[in-house]
Amino acid sequence: MEAARWLAAAAVVAAVWVAAKSEPQINLLNRGCSQYNATNSKNFFENRNATFAAMAAQLSTGGGRRFATAQQARSSDPVYGMAQCRNYLSDDDCFACYTAAVAEIRSCSAANGARVIYDGCFLRYESNNFYSETTQIGNEHICNNITVPQEATFREKGLILIQNLVKATPRINGYFAATKMIVESGSNSTIYGIAQCVETISQDGCRDCLVVAIENIESCLPNTDGKTIDAGCFLRYSNHQFFPENSTMDITPYLGEGNSWRKKAIIGGVVGGVCLMLILSAFFLWYKFSRKAKPTSKRDNILGATELQGPNIYSYKDLKVATNNFSEENKLGEGGFGDVFKATLKNGTIVAVKRLDISYSRAKIDFESEVRLVSNVHHRNLVRLLGCCSKGSQLLLVYEYMANGSLDRFLYGDRRGELTWKQRSDILLGTARGLAYLHEQYHVCIIHRDIKPSNILLDDDFHAKIADFGLARLLPENQSHVSTKFAGTLGYTAPEYAIHGHLSEKVDTYSFGVVILEIISGRRSSDRNSEIETEYLLDEAWKLYENGVHQQLVDETLNKTEYAAEDVKKMVEIALICTQSPPSSRPTMSEILVTLLSARGSDAIQVNPRLRPPSTNASRFISEAASSNNSAPLPNSTSITLLSGR
Structure with missing residues (x-):
């Protein structure tokens, strides 16, 4: 109660000050509230008030204090808070901006997380420790329209x-x-x-x-x-x-190249090979990574040809403790080369640890690929690689923890039926953003090669992030495609790649189209229609669309009041244009993103039945891919799987 009274009084004082003479720059840039409420409102409000009061006390001391953190974890519903003013604000303006943010954020009521961002300051609170996060939320830009x-x-x-x-x-x-x-x-x-x-x-x-x-x-x-x-x-x-x-x-x-730049383990750019500095090169010497010069890229021009940073190095002992000796109760999932475990680090941060076994030659390649690519690719819709570790035959990758696991659990797994239509639409939008970044916004084109629901992870707020870059490949500049051996998951793979080994970014586009159909229907791409025993999901979608009854695809667990017929039609049409053949007939992911963001309706989408791909029968893909001289499947590769992910 004392904290609440203190804050109320401070709000009045700040309001008078703002009206009188200050310029705290309280133009609102961003406001967000968690969709989940605290479990015990009384405990939550007490903890939040105490946290806000503690931060206010720090900012009101003067002396140029512009940053504050505080936490209150009495009983249930803990609250972690952070506030920061721009350093150029005066002491009084900083306090006034903070107080305005407190008043604004209270409109989120009992939401267990929220943020308010002004020109002059920001305020954020969560139910867990977020102090080390860099690019987890927000991540948007605001431009005026004046040139x-x-x-x-x-x-x-x-x-x-x-x-x-x-x-x-x-x-x-x-x-x-x-x-x-x-x-x-x-x-x-x-x-x-x-x-x-x-x-x-x-x-x-x-x-x-x-x-x-x-x-x-x-x-x-x-x-x-x-x-x-x-x-x-x-x-x-x-x-x-x-x-x-x-x-x-x-x-x-x-601005010089002084010692303050990171001169520890640095993995160079992904074009032209791997450039490892002393720590990582010594650490992974037995990998025989070659050190090559990093070519000039767009990002080099932005940063003045600085080297890109590799992941942190974790202690195997620490990760073993954090995962409770890689116990079964901490296991999040299983893959072809190893398992993924939930881990709690010494500082309380929860992460996911992916353990690979180097007895598989393909695992070494996957490990190198993930370290090279993911450590230098940062986007809100891509799972962040935090670090790595090696111990004997075990290779460990440490990722940010995604509380809700993989998308496939919600489509046809143990949590089937929990996703609303809006959540499904938002997941597609986030996945499209991540792929558009990989294909067109990063300084080189990265092809994921294994887009499927098990590789799309969901955070606390069901925001989608693409994971598992073990099969990712680069598309050289000025090349429309490369020819390579097939590796991926049949049922999600474009026919030109599965059969002939022709790899381009349109392979990911095809996979994204299949994922759309799975999200709409709540079915696996390889599940046969019970009434048409030999027909797979993509074949069925084309036939239903051509007959004008595409709504029959919709997941039966969805409430019909959640979506409109035009929304379903638009999503199905986007899925079908993504899976058209030849690849040149498919849109880019940035074009798909614009379409997903456009207003309701699908008049601008043109699906041409003549561009329908050949049969998606998975067994046919296996036989044709295996007999193809251009692209035989990798021998003994568990990355080539049917019905299930790696």
Whole structure:
């Protein structure tokens, strides 16, 4: 009660202060509430009030304090809180911004997690410790619609400014930088920018977050104002001065190649091979990884040709303790080369540990591929690789923990029928975003090769993240496809790849189309229709669509009031255009993403029955792939599976 009274009084004082003279920059950028409520409201509100009061006390002490964390875990429903002001705000403005955020976030009522982000500050609370997160939530950019007369020059200077901020900020104590740059000599045009990371993440985490941020905010230029927000960082530029002149910093000393950059285990770019620095190269010497120069890429240009960072190295002993000696009760799933376990690290962070067995030659290849690719690819819809470990014949990969497991559990597993139509639609949207990033937004095109529900994981809020990059391949520039031996899961694989070994990003597009049908129907792609014994899901979908009765595909567990007939038609049409043959007739994932984001209705989608792929009968694929001289299946490869994932 004392905390609640204190906060109420503080709110009144802050409101008067804001109205009177301060500029706390409380323009709302983002507000989000968890869809889940606390189990015990009384305990929750007491814990949340105490947490907010503790953070308010920290921010109100003055002396330039701009960051606060607090937690209250009495009884059930613990609350972990974090608040941060931009460093250029005055003590009073910071406190006023925080108080406004508290008032705003209370509208989330008993939600067990929430966030409010203003121009001048942010506030977030969760029911678990999130202090080390960098790119878990938020991750969006906001641009205005105003451009300057000298667009080309403004864009050029703006890009240089934010590049410099991204490079300098992780090296500055407190992770904050504010700077400016003259757009054109002899003119009064100036561009201003700031970058800031939360203080509980590492220097490397700050850098990783800002790498994603710069990719988001680039699209705002040459608009006069752009902002990008993420769990661990904030980046903004503008042509008007939004911070005091005395906050401007000379960041030049932080732009060199000094010792502050990570000179530990660094895995180089994924094009042209693996570049391992001393720790990882010694650690994985028996892998015989070759060190090759990292070629120049788009991201090199952004970061000034800096090397990309590899994962952390974990102690085998620590992971063994964290998984309770890899006990059965901690097992999350099984794969062809090993199992996945839930683990609780010493700092309380829950992670997933994937244990591989190097007695399989394919496991070594998968391990190398995942370390090379996933450690350098960061997106909110891709599962984050946190680190790795080696012990004897065991190779361990440490990933962020996804509380709700894999999508297949909710479609035809032990949690079938729990997903609503909206959740299914959001999962498709998130998966499409992740694939579009891999194909078109990363500096090289990455083909996943094994998109299926068991490789789509769901977090606490049922946000989708693509996992398992063991089979991922790069598509060289200026090549439409590569010829390679087949590896993947039949039933999700495009015919041109399964039979002839022709691999392009359109193979992932095909798989995504099959996943859409599984999400709509709640059935496996290889499950036969009980009435038409030889017909598989994709064949059935084409026939039902051609006969105008595609609604018969909808999962019987769904409430018919949850979806409209036009929504179903649109989803089925997207699935069918994704599975058309030849590959050139399939849209790109960015085009699919735009279609998924478009308004209800499907008038713009054109499905051509003449582009229907050959029979999807899985046994036919096996026989034809095995007899093909172009692409025989990998011998003894458990990655080529029917009906079940690796």
